[in-house]
Amino acid sequence: MTQKNKQLNQIILDEIARITENNSVNGQVLEDFAFFVIYNHNKKLSKPTKTQQSKKIKPLTLSQLKKAVYQYFEVKDTTELKKSDAFKMAISVWDKLNLSKRESWEIIYRQFIGILPEEDGEIGKDCINGIHLFKYFRPYQVFGLEPKEASTQDIKKAYYRLSKIYHPDNQETGDARIFDRLTIMYKSITMEFK
Secondary structure: OOHHHHHOOHHHHHHHHHHHHHHOOOHHHHHHHHHHHHHHHHOOOOOOOHHHHHHOOOOOOHHHHHHHHHHHHOOOOHHHHHHOHHHHHHHOOOOOOOOOOHHHHHHHHHHHOOOOHHHOOOOOOOEEOOEEOOOOOOHHHHHOOOOOOOOHHHHHHHHHHHHHHHOOOOOOOOOHHHHHHHHHHHHHHHHHHO
């Protein structure tokens, strides 16, 4: 008996024999596959290497967020920021931000400075092309286009491709929230061409 057969129990071997007999399948291929599954199932996950660990980006600290916002609005602290006319005008479209909470600083950073390092290339339910649709308004990135190179036809094609996926009538992948957000993005960048 081979090493592989020692690890495959009789139930698995009987099932392989049954499948082989009824379906004209090569039994050795099934045994190899069963051994592969068992071997990899029993294998312990290895610890991440230093390069894998370094790829995980730490979130900015609150003081780093504040510093970036201060630099953007050319102020030295929160008191000066609150008095800044540029800042007041910039945030006037939002409900009151609470500058004692990290979330407010993140909102400001996302809107005026860029993508938070830990959110760059984000994946998940509300993400397309590495952009979280409800945290960022980055139509060109979401549509996978270069702003300076994209024609109205390119934008239209990209929008239609995504709208087929996320249209609420699509029972498998439809999502009304995402579809509405894509439509707003599409309208905003097509207005640039008018």
